Amino acid sequence: MLPQMMPLPWLMVFFLIFFFFFSVSLILNFFFVSSEFVCKEKMVEKFFVKMPW
16 A cells, blocks of 8 residues: 555656756846846856856
């Protein structure tokens, strides 16, 4: 009984994670389209701040 019931929760978790990442990517795409240059500037600043030098 238990081995048969195991795939269902894992499948649900997988779909939840997939849906979460999909929605986040959609929101990020919307922000990139609405203000592409500003987002790129902020990302570049964050990247250079994270760099050691």
